[in-house]
Each structure stands twice: as C-alpha cells, then as structure tokens.
Amino acid sequence: MQTYIAQKPGTGGKVLIGLGIFFVFLLLILPLALIFVAAFRGGWELFASNLLDKDMLAAIRLTLWVALLTVPVNLVFGTLIAWCVTKFQFMGRKLLIAFIDAPYAISPVVAGLCYLLLYGNQSWLGGWLNEQGIQIIFAWPVIVLVTIFVTSPYVARELIPLMEAQGSEEEEAAMVLGANGLRMFLRVTLPNIKWALLYGTVLTTARAVGEFGSVAVVSGAIRGHTNTLPLHVQLLQQDYNSIGAFTAALLLASIALLTLILKTLFEFFQNRKLSGSAH
Amino acid sequence: MTKSTRVLPGFTLSLGLGVFYLSIIVLLPAITLVMQSLQITWDKFVFYITDPRLLSSFRVTFLAAGIATFFNLLLGLLLAWILVRYQFPGKKLIDTLIDLPFALPTAVAGLTLSALFAENGWIGQWLVPFDIKISYTFCGIIIAMIFTSIPFVIRTLQPVLEDLSPEFEEAAETLGATRRQVFLRIILPHITPALMIGVALSFVRSLGEFGAVIFIAGNMPYETEVVSLMIFTYIGEYNYPAASAVAMLILITSLLLLLIVQLLQNYYGKRLKR
Structure with missing residues (x-):
C-alpha cells in the first residue's frame, strides 16, 4: 500500500x-x-538580577541535580525494559508494558500523594527511614524519586516501537558469530537505537526539569532548599514578581525549545539511517 | 518460547532488573495509595466524596475536560489533515511546534496562558469589548486543558492518515461520490479508531492536569476549582484519607479509560502503533 x-x-x-x-x-x-x-520587560539589568537572585540560583541548582540523578536511572532501566519486552516472549509481557505506561495515566498530584504516603513519616517505610536518620520526604531524595516515577515511561516508550520494528535478526547473527552479550549490544543494538535513545534521554531531561504537580506535593517547596525551578515560577508569581516568574519560565522554555530542535534533528538522522539501510 | 531457543542474552538480567525497578518506582507507591484508601470505611468514603465543594470540582473538571477534548478533536483533525495532505511553507515548523505542549513545563504553560488571556494580555485585551473573560474563569481552565493536550489527537491521527492510500478516494470519486461522501464513508471510518484513542488520551490528560490549570483558573471554591487542586488542598490540610479517596476515584477513572485505549489498540492491530 x-x-x-x-x-x-x-x-x-x-x-x-x-x-x-x-x-x-x-x-x-x-x-x-x-x-x-x-x-x-524590565530590561537586561533586571533580567540579570532576577537570574542571579540567590533563591533562583538555588532552584536552578536543585533542578539540575534532580535531572542529573533521574536521567541516568531511567536511561538504564528504560533500555533494559525495552530490551526485555521486545527481544523475548514471556508470560506477563503485556502486563509489564502496561506498567511502564502507568505513569502516563496517573495525574501528577496523585503520583505525589502516592509518594507522600509511602515516604511520609506516618508510613512504615518513611517512619523506619526517619528512625535511621534519613530524611526523604520534604527533601531532595523524594523529589528525585517522584521525578523518576513521572519520567519513567519516556526512554522505554521511544525504544519499544523501534526495537520491535527492527526485530532481532542482527543481534542473533552477532551471537551466532560468537560475540559476547556486551559486545553485541554495543556494536549491533546501540548503533541501531542510538537516535531514539538520545531523543528519549532528551525528553526525559525536559520532563524531569519541568515536573510541577507531583514535586509540589512532596517537596514542601521550602524556598532555597526544596524549591525546584517550576515551583519557583509559582512562588515568584505569588510574590507578584511577574518579571521574575517569566525569567524562570524563560529558562524552562529554552530547554523545551532545545528539546524540540533536538527531536527534529534526531528524527532526521533516524530516518536517514532507516532509508539508508533499505537500499 | 522455551528457554533453549533463546539465542539472545540478558533475559533474566533485564527482566529481573526491570521488574525490580518498576516494583519500587511504580508498584510500591501505587499499592500504598490503595492500602491507604482501603482503610477508609464506606461511610467515611461516601462522606468525603459527597462534599458539595468536591462535587462542584468534579463537575468543573469533567465539563472543562470534555469541552477541551472536543475542541482538540476538531483542531487535531484539522492540523493532522493539513500536515499530511498539503505541501505549504512553514509545514515543518508547525509539525515541530505541535510537540511544544509536551516539552514545555506545565507551570510555564499556565503562567504564560494566564498572562496572554488576562484583560491586559495580548489576546485578552481584544476580548474585553465583547465582555469575554478567560483568565481566572472557567474558560481559562478549558484553555489550559486545550493547550496541554493539543498533541494527542494529531499524533495518533497522522500515521493513519498517511496510511490511507489515495486509491480508495480516487475510486470513490470516479464512482461519483461527493467530497462529503468520501470523507464520511471512506476517510472517517478509517481514522475513527485512532481518533478515539487520541481523544481518550487527551481526556485523561485533561482530567489530571494541575500545573497549567491552577495558574489560570482563579481557583474559586465551587466555581473554578479542579479535582486535582482539591486533592492538593486536602494534602495541605493533612487530610490524607480524603485525598486518598478522591485520588483513587481519579486513578480508577483514568486507568479504565486507558484500558479501553489498550483494547482498542489491540483490536485495531498494528497499524495504530505509535
């Protein structure tokens, strides 16, 4: 057709x-x-002073820290899960795929509530961690955890359709020819999924940096401590500092724009690769 | 498939680590919510969910999500249609920009839309003479929901529209069908499943939307409060049982809708794969 x-x-x-x-x-x-x-709107100087405000810098630092921890975790596990569900047939495969997609369906506030209930001091786990002197709730660890939750589908979701379409003949050939697992993955699989993997990473980063609802629930939004950049947008807005809020928004929007540009580029390379291998 | 026929390595490793990861990240928190809500007695549950303020928020949320989804159905059809069917300058740019609502943080979307549609905003000022207020009203909620779910219908429709071979339409036209008949009898049946999936995804997203909505809604009790804000408010009041009860309702609704999507996707086979 x-x-x-x-x-x-x-x-x-x-x-x-x-x-x-x-x-x-x-x-x-x-x-x-x-x-x-x-x-x-307030000129360059105001923009610069907004940007260099100490709470703004703290928010930027925390946001980058959260993304730095979130992205590698989801990159590794997303790839593992995609490998598992596309290269093998097994009982419960469909269920596993449904579980990967679940965070899409869960409203951010509900996700935040789940994490609050699990790691809050009144729960068995949160209480136990608290006794050990580990503060998770209303601190950066829970922000990282809930961000991992929210962004968990993206890498796997980018990889699964592609890996399904590519099949596993090339990997099987590599194995039969005597490559070991790691070598096969690095030399055969990785080049095939490179662009989709990169886009999944970029998308995960963008979502990790921008997550609002669930982080608002679990972080406590303590200024200068557990205030991420999206939360800082709201805080500045509530302070009637509209220009400041838009300064933070500008940083986040730039990341979004970069995401779109990279997506277009990666898709271009992926398509070129697909059409190249067809000839 | 039996184990002996597996040539590729890493099954146990990837399955084990994958299940471990999903258990900790997805399953454990979700179970905690379910356990928490199971502790609520039926009477309490009824008491929580029949709170008039909450009921108003349900009405507001479902109505706004319904209207926003309907708008996105039409807009999605339009944009998917022109992107697939026509060659025009700026096409690639529009195709790229469609994904903006996915990439832009919801807080930024809410902040910007509320400024755009405020009475002194770029768009809002043109609506003042007509006495139309959008920011801080019910209409604002609709706008926020429209924005955050624009891509769903378009992105599910595009591949199926591309797949629709022109021969069918040509055949219909040769046989004397009008354009209207071609659309209703040839095109629409072909794209309906994808359309339904896009609509369902868009609706689920709108139901749960929080960040974009709270910036623009005004958040007046009984009038412009959405359900996710009610949950947020309960959490702020340390009323975790009420928050869990409402969260369970929303969760079950979303999961049911997504189950329907899954069934549709399986039923209509591989051509709808994203």
Missing part, C-alpha cells in the same frame, strides 16, 4: 491551512513569544 503524498492545496485546502496556522499561532507561537518578551 502506498502512503499519501502531500500535494499543493486548492482553494478549500488553503482555507484549512490558514485556519490551522491561525490556531497554531494563537495557541503555540504567541505563548512562546510572550515568555521571551515578558522576561525582558
């Missing part, structure tokens, strides 16, 4: 395109433009 080839629009088509562009402009381009304009 051939796929549809895009054509030059007729009159009706032009109307539809115009309408589509209108909504994209209204709902996507204008908000993005507003962030950049609003952050600089």
Whole structure:
C-alpha cells in the first residue's frame, strides 16, 4: 500500500491551512513569544538580577541535580525494559508494558500523594527511614524519586516501537558469530537505537526539569532548599514578581525549545539511517 | 518460547532488573495509595466524596475536560489533515511546534496562558469589548486543558492518515461520490479508531492536569476549582484519607479509560502503533 503524498492545496485546502496556522499561532507561537518578551520587560539589568537572585540560583541548582540523578536511572532501566519486552516472549509481557505506561495515566498530584504516603513519616517505610536518620520526604531524595516515577515511561516508550520494528535478526547473527552479550549490544543494538535513545534521554531531561504537580506535593517547596525551578515560577508569581516568574519560565522554555530542535534533528538522522539501510 | 531457543542474552538480567525497578518506582507507591484508601470505611468514603465543594470540582473538571477534548478533536483533525495532505511553507515548523505542549513545563504553560488571556494580555485585551473573560474563569481552565493536550489527537491521527492510500478516494470519486461522501464513508471510518484513542488520551490528560490549570483558573471554591487542586488542598490540610479517596476515584477513572485505549489498540492491530 502506498502512503499519501502531500500535494499543493486548492482553494478549500488553503482555507484549512490558514485556519490551522491561525490556531497554531494563537495557541503555540504567541505563548512562546510572550515568555521571551515578558522576561525582558524590565530590561537586561533586571533580567540579570532576577537570574542571579540567590533563591533562583538555588532552584536552578536543585533542578539540575534532580535531572542529573533521574536521567541516568531511567536511561538504564528504560533500555533494559525495552530490551526485555521486545527481544523475548514471556508470560506477563503485556502486563509489564502496561506498567511502564502507568505513569502516563496517573495525574501528577496523585503520583505525589502516592509518594507522600509511602515516604511520609506516618508510613512504615518513611517512619523506619526517619528512625535511621534519613530524611526523604520534604527533601531532595523524594523529589528525585517522584521525578523518576513521572519520567519513567519516556526512554522505554521511544525504544519499544523501534526495537520491535527492527526485530532481532542482527543481534542473533552477532551471537551466532560468537560475540559476547556486551559486545553485541554495543556494536549491533546501540548503533541501531542510538537516535531514539538520545531523543528519549532528551525528553526525559525536559520532563524531569519541568515536573510541577507531583514535586509540589512532596517537596514542601521550602524556598532555597526544596524549591525546584517550576515551583519557583509559582512562588515568584505569588510574590507578584511577574518579571521574575517569566525569567524562570524563560529558562524552562529554552530547554523545551532545545528539546524540540533536538527531536527534529534526531528524527532526521533516524530516518536517514532507516532509508539508508533499505537500499 | 522455551528457554533453549533463546539465542539472545540478558533475559533474566533485564527482566529481573526491570521488574525490580518498576516494583519500587511504580508498584510500591501505587499499592500504598490503595492500602491507604482501603482503610477508609464506606461511610467515611461516601462522606468525603459527597462534599458539595468536591462535587462542584468534579463537575468543573469533567465539563472543562470534555469541552477541551472536543475542541482538540476538531483542531487535531484539522492540523493532522493539513500536515499530511498539503505541501505549504512553514509545514515543518508547525509539525515541530505541535510537540511544544509536551516539552514545555506545565507551570510555564499556565503562567504564560494566564498572562496572554488576562484583560491586559495580548489576546485578552481584544476580548474585553465583547465582555469575554478567560483568565481566572472557567474558560481559562478549558484553555489550559486545550493547550496541554493539543498533541494527542494529531499524533495518533497522522500515521493513519498517511496510511490511507489515495486509491480508495480516487475510486470513490470516479464512482461519483461527493467530497462529503468520501470523507464520511471512506476517510472517517478509517481514522475513527485512532481518533478515539487520541481523544481518550487527551481526556485523561485533561482530567489530571494541575500545573497549567491552577495558574489560570482563579481557583474559586465551587466555581473554578479542579479535582486535582482539591486533592492538593486536602494534602495541605493533612487530610490524607480524603485525598486518598478522591485520588483513587481519579486513578480508577483514568486507568479504565486507558484500558479501553489498550483494547482498542489491540483490536485495531498494528497499524495504530505509535
């Protein structure tokens, strides 16, 4: 079956395109433009002083720290799970896939509540950890944990369709030819999934940096201590420091934009790879 | 498949570590919530969920999510259609920007939309003469939900629209079908399953949306409070049983909707794979 080839629009088509562009402009381009304009409304100096504010810097540091711990964990386990469900058939495979997807369905506030109940001081685990002198709730460890939860599907979700489509003949050939497991993974699998893996990582990073609802529940949002950048946006907004809030928003929006650019690039490379191997 | 036929290594390792990871990250916290909500007696449960303020928030959330999803159904159809069917300048840019709501943190989306639609905002000021207020009203909730779930319908529709071979339409047109008939009898049946999946995902996302909504909603009790904000408020009051009761309701609703999506996906086979 051939796929549809895009054509030059007729009159009706032009109307539809115009309408589509209108909504994209209204709902996507204008908000993005507003962030950049609003952050600089007070001029460069105010922007710089907002950026170098000590609470802002603390929020940036904490956010980066959380992302730094979250991303590698999800990268490793996401790849392992994708490997497991695409290369093998076993009982409960579908269930495992459903579990990977579960965080998509769970509202951030509900996710936060789950972690609060588990690690709060009134629970068996939280109480026990507290007795050991380990503070998890209302501190950075629980922010990391809940962020791992929220971003857990992304790497696996990027890899599973691709690895399923690629099949496992190449890996099997490598094994039959005597490669060991690690060598096979590094030389055969990794080059095949490289771009999807990179995009999964970028997406995980973007979501880890931007998570709001669940972190708001578990962190306590203590200024300068457990306040991540998205929480800081809200805090500044509540302080009626609109320009400051948009300064923090600008940082987050830049990461989002970078994500989109990298996505386009990675998809381009992945497609080139696919069409290259077909010839 | 028996173990002896497995050529590839790492089954035990990847399964073991994968299950271990999901148990700690997903299963254990979820079970904690279920256990907590099982401790609530039926009478208490009924008491919690019949609180009039909570019931209003349910009405607000479901209504806003319904309207936002319906809008996204139409917008998604439109955008997926023009992106697949037509060649026009800026197409690649629009295709890239569609993913913005996934990449942009919800707090940033909420902050920006509320400023955009405020009475002195870039869009809001044009609506003042018509006496339309969006920020800090019910309409604001709809706008926030629309924004955060724009990509779902488009991204599920695009692949199936691309798959729809032009021959069917050409055949229908040769046989004298009008454009309307072609759309209703050929195109619509083909894309309906994907459309339903996109709609369900969009609705689930809107139900649970928190960050974007609270910035723009105004959060007036009985009027512009969403369910996730109610849960957040209960948590702030250390009323964990009430929070758990409501959270369970939302969780079960979302999981049921997603189960339906899964069944649809399995039923309509591989062409819908994302």
